[in-house]
Amino acid sequence: MKKTLAIILALIMVIGCFAGCSSAPAEAPGADASAAKLQGKDISTEPVKMAYIPVSTAGATTEIAQYAADDIMVKYPNVEITFFDAGYDPTQQASIVTQCIAQDFDAIIMECTDDVAMNPLVTEAEQAGVVVITTNMACSATHSAYLSNYSYDAGWLIGQLMVEDIGTEGKVILLDCPAGMVAGTLHGKGFQDYIAQNSNLELIDYANIDGFSTENANTAMRDMLTKHDEIDAVYGMSDDIAIGAIQAIEAAGRGDEGILVYGSEGMPNAIEAIREGTLKATAWSDRYSLLSLAFNIALLHIDAGINGAALGYEETPSVSLPFQPVTSDNVESMIPMVRYAALQD
């Protein structure tokens, strides 16, 4: 019986090997595959597969990403854009990237969950002839293009707004991204650098908020409120975090103390909160324009049959789109630009 089982197992493995060896290419990454891939495609008529891999699809910005993808797929009906969720996990994102290579995707547009751990995968993809474009969170490996609303600028902008609102003296709190992502998510760093260089604002407390979640931010802020009698402002590096801070302040009965709360990203909950007067400001990133540009740049590369590896780039070409402040002064005029369906009348 054991011998029979062993023989069956061995047969399956041998069949698999022969099947693999004799199958049509999707070969291991190498010169043959990239040469075949990089002959260019007529993006108007030939099937094109693109993958979009953000750090997570759980956020509100996925809606905007979907609009950008849908508009591309309407313009080019033969283009298919598939969304994958990296779940904030570099290992999962690595697995997704290798799956995309195996499935002969033409382009990968991604936010790197880690700026170093994703290097081998990005290099592997580029060498396999895939056009790799990173958005907002890049890696240091050279690839086809990097487009960003540079997160450092968002933090810097909020620092500017905060100093304008409360002056150069005061006590502030920073609720930052999850600890595992601080290397690539620079809102907090930009904020800290601005206030250090341009004010005497004192950073009295700091926390990393797991999963960027409102609930975790609420818990962290609640604890900080018990520690600090005097707080002038709070910066939550994402709007979900900022909303959590607002909830904690109101639950603690300190909503009348004039603690100003700031966020980043310009999500629907933040826009509503600015309208209501509970959130002071947010730094809005035009995710639609960023991703439209990314998808179009990918299509141009695919059409021309080029990518960063094939062209021998020494540095990744990068494009930076600015953040825009959203405050009570301009929130109504920003509604059409942010595009979220729930906000449109």
Next chain:
Amino acid sequence: MINEKNLRRIISVVLIALVTVLFSATTDSFLSRYNLLLLLKDAAYTGLIALGVCCVMVCGGVDLSAGGIVCIVGVAVARASFIPGIPGFAVMLIGVAAGAACGLLNGLIVSKLHLTEFVTTLATGSVFTGLSLLTIFKQNGRAISLALTNKSFLAFGSNINGLYMISIAWIVLVIVFQIIYSRTPLGTYISAVGSNTKAAQMSGISKGKMKIITFMLSGAFAGLASAFMVSYQTATTLTLGSGMEFQAIAACVVGGVAMSGGKGDAITAALGTIFLTLITNGLYKWGLSTGGLNLLQGIVIVAVINFDTLLGIASHKRLMKKAELQGGVTQ
């Protein structure tokens, strides 16, 4: 005569074959050389951890700290790789030793303090993850991802014509540990303690010693997997190993390792790992969203566990009937 163990293995092999046929018929690249080598690599990450977790489960326990061990060992090997002149092999050994040390802690708490394994490993998993946050590379107080530069260590994350080092290590270790399970006293003692602890103790087998050994093995395997992962990624991250303990346990259970202990071996864990990896790989090719992927994986795991339960009941009924018949003949 097909016994229950072999029947379960045949079923695992048939399931693997069915899934392979299904996905190769419905997708373009499932049986491509690149995809098969990719499958082997992905299976090896979970498979190495599953080999260790299987030891603990066969001995009647559970190890929920494997993910935390992967995380802290990741930091340890990343730091060790910067020791001037240290060869890559030594860094890998440090990873294994660090993992074994974490496992030793688990084993000592369980055997000397008599705490339940579920609670112990849940707590230590959290401790290990917290320690990794405290010890990871930092710049101006902020955790950073530092690119590793030790070429001889990074070579362990590379491949030979597409076959990754971790895949080779996994295959070798499955064979080695299958021999240990089936042909050595250690394997017999592990199964004995898991099957019937009292009977094992009456036979002179020390339960405490077996617990310590199995937890150390589990930690060592997790440490080895971590070292390979860090060498492949060329960096360590704070999410390294996150959730992998559950993947490893799922692989063992799907392969036929009994949660109650006493049943299972390296082949069982490997078959379960291969099956789950095939499912994940194939579902990605179907273009399912992450939510759909998780949902289907969960359904498959529940279905297989249910099947195992029914198989166990049927086997028990068959044995009872046989015993009745024999009792009738005697009378």
